[in-house]
Amino acid sequence: xxxxxxxxxxxxxYTLSGGLFGAxxxxxxxxxxxxxxxxxxxxxxxxxxxxxKTTLGRCIIQAQPASAGKVVYRPKAGGEVELSxxxxxxxxxxxxxxxxxxxxxxxxxxxxxxxxxxxxxPLRIHKICKGRELEDRVIGTLAKVGIPxxxxxxYPHAFSGGQRQRIGIARALVLDPKLVIADEAVSAxxxxxxxxxxxxxxxxxxxxxxxxxxxxxxxxVVNYIADRVVVMYLGHxxxxxxxxxxxxxxxxxxxxxxxxxxxxxxxxxxxGRKAEVRGEIPYLGNRPQxxxxxxxxxxxxxxxxxxxxxxxxxxxxxxxAACLFAEELELKGAYEDGPVKVLHEA
Amino acid sequence: xxxxxxxxxxxxxxxxSPDEADIEAVRQVELTLTPxxxxxxxxxxxxxKSVTARAVxxxxxxxxxxxxxxxxxxxxxxxxxxIAELKQDSLPLRAIRGNQISMIFQEPMSSLxxxxxxxxxxxxxxxxxxxxxxxxxxxxxxALLDQVGIPGARDRANAYPFExxxxxxxxxxxxxxxxxxxxxxxxxxxxxxxxxxxxxxILDLLRQLQADFGMxxxxxxxxxxVVAEIADEVAVMYLxxxxxxGSVFDVFAAPKHPYTQALMSSIPKMARKADRVRLxxxxxxxxxxxxxxEGCAFxxxxxxxxxxxxxxxxxxxDLGNGHHARCHLLTRVPVEEPA
Ligand SMILES: Nc1ncnc2c1ncn2[C@@H]1O[C@H](COP(=O)(O)OP(=O)(O)O)[C@@H](O)[C@H]1O
Ligand SMILES: Nc1ncnc2c1ncn2[C@@H]1O[C@H](COP(=O)(O)OP(=O)(O)O)[C@@H](O)[C@H]1O
Ligand code: SF4
Ligand code: SF4
Ligand SMILES: [Mg+2]
Ligand SMILES: [Mg+2]
Numbered sequence: 001x002x003x004x005x006x007x008x009x010x011x012x013x014y015t016l017s018g019g020l021f022g023a024x025x026x027x028x029x030x031x032x033x034x035x036x037x038x039x040x041x042x043x044x045x046x047x048x049x050x051x052x053k054t055t056l057g058r059c060i061i062q063a064q065p066a067s068a069g070k071v072v073y074r075p076k077a078g079g080e081v082e083l084s085x086x087x088x089x090x091x092x093x094x095x096x097x098x099x100x101x102x103x104x105x106x107x108x109x110x111x112x113x114x115x116x117x118x119x120x121x122p123l124r125i126h127k128i129c130k131g132r133e134l135e136d137r138v139i140g141t142l143a144k145v146g147i148p149x150x151x152x153x154x155y156p157h158a159f160s161g162g163q164r165q166r167i168g169i170a171r172a173l174v175l176d177p178k179l180v181i182a183d184e185a186v187s188a189x190x191x192x193x194x195x196x197x198x199x200x201x202x203x204x205x206x207x208x209x210x211x212x213x214x215x216x217x218x219x220x221v222v223n224y225i226a227d228r229v230v231v232m233y234l235g236h237x238x239x240x241x242x243x244x245x246x247x248x249x250x251x252x253x254x255x256x257x258x259x260x261x262x263x264x265x266x267x268x269x270x271x272g273r274k275a276e277v278r279g280e281i282p283y284l285g286n287r288p289q290x291x292x293x294x295x296x297x298x299x300x301x302x303x304x305x306x307x308x309x310x311x312x313x314x315x316x317x318x319x320x321a322a323c324l325f326a327e328e329l330e331l332k333g334a335y336e337d338g339p340v341k342v343l344h345e346a
Numbered sequence: 347x348x349x350x351x352x353x354x355x356x357x358x359x360x361x362x363s364p365d366e367a368d369i370e371a372v373r374q375v376e377l378t379l380t381p382x383x384x385x386x387x388x389x390x391x392x393x394x395k396s397v398t399a400r401a402v403x404x405x406x407x408x409x410x411x412x413x414x415x416x417x418x419x420x421x422x423x424x425x426x427x428x429i430a431e432l433k434q435d436s437l438p439l440r441a442i443r444g445n446q447i448s449m450i451f452q453e454p455m456s457s458l459x460x461x462x463x464x465x466x467x468x469x470x471x472x473x474x475x476x477x478x479x480x481x482x483x484x485x486x487x488x489a490l491l492d493q494v495g496i497p498g499a500r501d502r503a504n505a506y507p508f509e510x511x512x513x514x515x516x517x518x519x520x521x522x523x524x525x526x527x528x529x530x531x532x533x534x535x536x537x538x539x540x541x542x543x544x545x546x547x548i549l550d551l552l553r554q555l556q557a558d559f560g561m562x563x564x565x566x567x568x569x570x571x572v573v574a575e576i577a578d579e580v581a582v583m584y585l586x587x588x589x590x591x592g593s594v595f596d597v598f599a600a601p602k603h604p605y606t607q608a609l610m611s612s613i614p615k616m617a618r619k620a621d622r623v624r625l626x627x628x629x630x631x632x633x634x635x636x637x638x639x640e641g642c643a644f645x646x647x648x649x650x651x652x653x654x655x656x657x658x659x660x661x662x663x664d665l666g667n668g669h670h671a672r673c674h675l676l677t678r679v680p681v682e683e684p685a
Contacts, residue, residue, distance in 0.1 A: 162631060191609060191613055195611075220614050225614075244619055248618075261543045265574050267577075335617070
């Protein structure tokens with residue numbers, strides 16, 4: 001596989017205007033993020049709300065500037081482009097290659113535009129085509145996501161949540177992108193519709209040779225769809241590993257905590273975790289010294305409060321973790337080999 | 347077996363609107379709650395979960411009518427009351443609401459006041475319903491906040507809701523719902539907006555509190571994982587019908603209704619890549635209540651639909667051990683195999 005995109009030492013902080021005493025405060029939303037996205041893979045980004053997933057997605061598509069670091073894109077034709085160094089005009093052609101799909105299709109679709117125009121708009125902005133050709137391309141893309149030609153004259157409110165998400169996907173795909181960033185794209189959908197959209201995303205991926213960054217807080221869906229998983233905590237990457245390795249034996253205690261908290265749809269595997277899952281995420285403004293996870297970590301030692309662990313390979317494998325004890329700790333995965341059960345009888 | 351504390355029998359709820367036909371949002375529902383046990387009500391959005399729950403406290407919108415059926419509440423040592431028959435704002439109803447039966451929601455701010463401290467709000471419940479003196483009430487409030495896992499309870503009692511994190515606010519709402527030691531707790535998607543880690547804590551907390559207080563719980567969710575985690579019994583709703591219900595173990599081990607089966611194959615299994623199966627989603631979308639098929643509500647999406655389904659509503663079929671489902675397949679007379 002070849003690297004399609006890399007994020008190098010990326011940081012993003014927000015400056016919050018002062019409260020009562022007027023002092024400005026700095027909120028570190030992303031700290032020194034390093035990761036690569038390989039061509040053709042589905043890379044999931046997971047973590048609790050507020051850990052920086054959306055900010056990272058927005059920094060990658062250059063919807064907002066990073067405070068430090070680089071985003072480098074390697075187009076198929078060869079060479080590399082440092083997206084983060086380009087100005088508005090220079091970046092425009094690359095915006096066709098990297099597209100984003102959002103959680104709430106209603107707020108990302110203009111309610112006053114017909115579906116046809118919503119999907120046609122990117123083609124018009126980028127002056128890709130017009131007239132008959134544009135029409136064919138819009139209708140063809142909508143058909144691919146399951147929106148029939150006779151519906152293209154309607155407005156977004158006339159569609160269900162699942163259909164609106166399909167329209168959002170069509171809008172992203174109409175420019176023939178290489179990389180699609182899906183930010184909680186199925187999180188708001190009912191399960192039966194979520195399953196339809198997940199299958200659709202998989203089919204489109206193989207049909208168009210897409211690469212996905214799949215941002216989600218649902219680890220069940222992530223295990224199903226992703227090739228590799230990046231776990232974020234408080235603006236840091238704490239683990240980065242092939243999906244099966246991570247779910248089999250996580251190497252960061254925070255990943256273990258997330259897996260442990262995940263409810264499994266099988267009462268025979270009920271966990272009754274009791275007190276194991278504990279602690280709240282500290283406020284980003286009050287980041288702990290040392291390991292950012294030490295305030296919640298059940299394995300924390302004195303050294304964890306002093307020394308900040310770097311993200312590093314564990315035992316030379318493809319699994320990376322930012323924990324001082326990644327090699328020693330025997331953390332629990334999610335594939336419990338419980339009793340084998342037949343769920344469906346004919 | 348423990349006697350049920352709340353029995354909903356044959357309950358239908360109809361919404362009327364000036365310019366459209368009436369909508370029967372909940373149809374002939376049967377549910378029983380038992381002390382110390384949790385019944386989970388699961389289904390996709392709009393299927394009637396919240397309407398069912400709100401009916402129990404008579405918190406329905408003005409255009410709603412409990413058209414048929416009863417809601418029998420029978421607390422220990424008291425005569426049974428049919429909540430469906432009580433007058434809105436009557437004394438007996440107010441004595442039940444928030445006191446013997448209380449409710450928690452997805453959004454804590456729907457039950458917490460933003461302008462009072464959480465301590466004052468919980469104190470007030472105890473002062474009104476149990477006639478405690480303010481000092482006594484505060485002692486109990488602090489104990490309760492401590493019990494629901496709010497660190498530094500005595501100080502935090504003086505906090506306003508906005509000063510607490512999402513998880514702590516959820517705990518404060520739970521404390522308020524438990525202020526008068528209710529015998530029934532109705533929880534309408536209390537963990538839906540929370541992160542998994544906070545959700546796991548709240549589920550543990552509710553389980554623990556149920557063990558301490560012995561209350562019956564009606565737990566509403568759209569997440570089958572949460573059902574498997576917390577429920578003793580489960581009822582699956584689709585377009586106003588309870589299509590299947592029974593012990594959580596029976597229903598998950600062998601779902602009998604095609605909708606329950608389809609829901610279960612819509613969620614990814616926690617499996618290794620080698621054992622991965624492609625999801626098989628339910629085709630189409632839920633029809634609007636006005637387009638509901640006359641017979642079985644699931645007809646338009648069911649892969650097994652046959653002759654009687656579009657026109658005849660399936661009966662509630664007893665499958666033994668309290669397991670029930672509404673599907674014609676269950677009463678179909680087997681056809682002779684051709685020789
Ligand atoms: N425009 C902004 N101004 C200030 N803080 C922000 C802004 N956008 C996001 N944040 C903060 O940055 C952190 C990361 O947010 P976000 O990337 O949205 O997290 P996630 O998508 O993982 O939930 C949060 O603490 C959030 O409050
Ligand atoms: N005030 C109302 N007026 C008309 N119909 C209503 C009203 N409230 C609820 N409904 C109907 O009841 C159905 C069930 O709603 P609800 O119980 O809230 O669903 P959920 O299962 O998502 O909690 C809705 O699909 C809607 O048709
Ligand atoms: S470095 Fe220490 S505190 Fe951080 S995750 Fe590892 S064991 Fe826990
Ligand atoms: S009654 Fe018919 S349509 Fe309804 S679930 Fe059973 S087989 Fe399907
Ligand atoms: Mg986000
Ligand atoms: Mg609801």
